[in-house]
Amino acid sequence: MVAAAFSDFMQQVVSGLASGGIYALLALALVIIHRSTGVINFAQGEMATLSTYIAWALIAHHGWRYWPAFVGTLVFSFVGGVGIHRVVIRPVERGSVLRIVIVTIGLLVAINGFVVWEWSGEPQQLQSPFGTETYDIGGVIVAAQDIGTIAVALGIVLLLWGLFQFTKVGLALRAAAVNPEEARLVGVRVTWMLALGWGLAALLGAVAGMLTAPTVGLDPNMMAAVLIYAFAAAVLGGIDSPIGAVVGGLLIGVLLNMLSFLSQYGAFDWFTEELRLPMALLIILGVLLVRPQGIFGKPEVKRV
Amino acid sequence: MRTLLELDGVAARYGPVQALHDVSLVVREGEVVAVLGANGAGKTTTLRAISGTVSRSGAIELDGKQLKGGPESAAKAGVAHVPEGRGTFVDLTVTENLKLGAYTRRRDGSVRADIARIAEYFPWMAERGGQRAGTLSGGEQQMLALGRALMSRPRLLLLDEPSLGLAPMIVREFFRIVRKLNEEEGLTVLVVEQDARIALRASQRAYVLEVGRVALTGTSDELQGDESVRRSYLGY
Numbered sequence: 001m002v003a004a005a006f007s008d009f010m011q012q013v014v015s016g017l018a019s020g021g022i023y024a025l026l027a028l029a030l031v032i033i034h035r036s037t038g039v040i041n042f043a044q045g046e047m048a049t050l051s052t053y054i055a056w057a058l059i060a061h062h063g064w065r066y067w068p069a070f071v072g073t074l075v076f077s078f079v080g081g082v083g084i085h086r087v088v089i090r091p092v093e094r095g096s097v098l099r100i101v102i103v104t105i106g107l108l109v110a111i112n113g114f115v116v117w118e119w120s121g122e123p124q125q126l127q128s129p130f131g132t133e134t135y136d137i138g139g140v141i142v143a144a145q146d147i148g149t150i151a152v153a154l155g156i157v158l159l160l161w162g163l164f165q166f167t168k169v170g171l172a173l174r175a176a177a178v179n180p181e182e183a184r185l186v187g188v189r190v191t192w193m194l195a196l197g198w199g200l201a202a203l204l205g206a207v208a209g210m211l212t213a214p215t216v217g218l219d220p221n222m223m224a225a226v227l228i229y230a231f232a233a234a235v236l237g238g239i240d241s242p243i244g245a246v247v248g249g250l251l252i253g254v255l256l257n258m259l260s261f262l263s264q265y266g267a268f269d270w271f272t273e274e275l276r277l278p279m280a281l282l283i284i285l286g287v288l289l290v291r292p293q294g295i296f297g298k299p300e301v302k303r304v
Numbered sequence: 305m306r307t308l309l310e311l312d313g314v315a316a317r318y319g320p321v322q323a324l325h326d327v328s329l330v331v332r333e334g335e336v337v338a339v340l341g342a343n344g345a346g347k348t349t350t351l352r353a354i355s356g357t358v359s360r361s362g363a364i365e366l367d368g369k370q371l372k373g374g375p376e377s378a379a380k381a382g383v384a385h386v387p388e389g390r391g392t393f394v395d396l397t398v399t400e401n402l403k404l405g406a407y408t409r410r411r412d413g414s415v416r417a418d419i420a421r422i423a424e425y426f427p428w429m430a431e432r433g434g435q436r437a438g439t440l441s442g443g444e445q446q447m448l449a450l451g452r453a454l455m456s457r458p459r460l461l462l463l464d465e466p467s468l469g470l471a472p473m474i475v476r477e478f479f480r481i482v483r484k485l486n487e488e489e490g491l492t493v494l495v496v497e498q499d500a501r502i503a504l505r506a507s508q509r510a511y512v513l514e515v516g517r518v519a520l521t522g523t524s525d526e527l528q529g530d531e532s533v534r535r536s537y538l539g540y
Contacts, residue, residue, distance in 0.1 A: 168407070171396075175404050178395045185355065185391065186456065187379030187408035 020253020021153030026230035045227030048205030081202025238297025314362035382459030394438030405455025
């Protein structure tokens, strides 16, 4: 009984880390854009959905193999993200935050509409590159899909960290985000750096989308719930903290699975799958009330 | 000496407010030139016009070539602007700040060598390269801003009110380093200062601005020696 409970527990942890990895990627995208443009990009989920449809179309209609389609989608998404910033965001960037937020909501609606128009609302199936096998590791059953998801998410996060930490363009991206005027004085082309940030965010979203589709099925609203979890992750970790987004994502993923686990064993027996999303909203609300800067954020100090 | 920077009839405005009316000045290669004047005389705006961070009209030539608008192209042309109030990236480390200074330069091995060279002027920077700039003292941040500007190997260094909010001892140390850079490396400097006394001691020539126009110019020795000038324009 105890052994069974333990392997159940571990299974929930592993699958929590897998979904948490996806939340982390999308949360990271939100953080990158929030740091540079100063707003929450409400279209982040739909951008990811569009990217995922591109991957699916490449595979289903154009006969691409999975990994080339994966890479092709990343390239498309990056370029698309840069383009969205140049064409849609940049013209309103100097205006109020509200204007930019409204534009991202408009973008959400527009992309969603485009996806339905182009591919219809019918759910589609995007294959998993990791297969459907499960492995028995010391009594703990883990799905290849989960392990693959964790590995890809981790790999992308590490690559991005390396880019920001060790490259010249990464340094310029950080400088442009925290202090644009100063950055221009040293010769950084800040508007291009912001566009690059949007490109990276779109790329992160694409990975999140492609990792989400095999388990939940590809449909135009696939990322809506994931975006809420990503919000929760970003708020929990600190909306301006990349590390916070990753830690927050993993925490949310594992935490929600823990509630499922506990409900199976009697505690929190009121908890059902339908309550996962409200729970995420509760976390957002709780963090904003108790520690608005999140785990890793710095408290906002306003000079009078 | 060759003329490095020439402003001819430069005007600048912030929205509806005309901050510079008609400023003409010359900085020759290897000179330290001070821009003095009361609050609101247009000292800071003069520097901002040169580095392209304010909309301007009139001619600004560096090395005989018209400077294009926008701070990125000024930086590329060799203008390093240390803005008022310590121009450091507080979230980045000392070393990262210095590296950003070299942003416009071609990527080659010389960046590391330059960081070492700058650490000769500011030894503490070598030991505390990993420290976040925001945790430095005000004086250290001002030195870091100077060090970062030097990393671009500037043709022309613009310093805006470097003495602001710093203890007199730190200010003297700062200007001692600026003079040393000028003498040893031939660095050309245009410095805006509220503190006329220290600026005249550090410079060879000076311009005095009054409501957006050049009211007076001369060698720093002349201006320092003339009591009526000191009283009516420099306030000491």
